[in-house]
Amino acid sequence: MFDLSQATWRKSTRSGQNNGACVEVADNLPGVIAVRDSKCPAIGAHVVDRHDFAAFLADVKAGSYDL
Template sequence: MDLIGAVWRTSTRSGNGGSTCVEVATNLPQVVGVRDSKDRGGPALTFPPASWAGFVAAIRPGDLNPARRICRPA
């Protein structure tokens, strides 16, 4: 996937000046890029925008927090 023209950003909530986080590029029309801020020249993961939006919608309220899940024995 060609990520030329991607504008990368880190979360405003990231600590350490954003140097130990993931970076996200959401400005491309058909893909969202995700990469490691410590290895900007390394590989990036890509997702369809709808999948990325679903992921973000799930993590904002804490739906993916393992501590909130109730595990029942099988």
């Protein structure tokens, strides 16, 4: 389990106005990015290596996924 007590959460700029269905990101943690559902923060977060998350975002921006 990763300690997220120092995480500073912010709403993703891509979440838009989806009736409260927002993704929150914490990028102030050493070496990792944490992602959670803003409606259910108590259920936890996905913690991803910073390099792997950057690669994922690059793939999304390149259109590699059918989103």
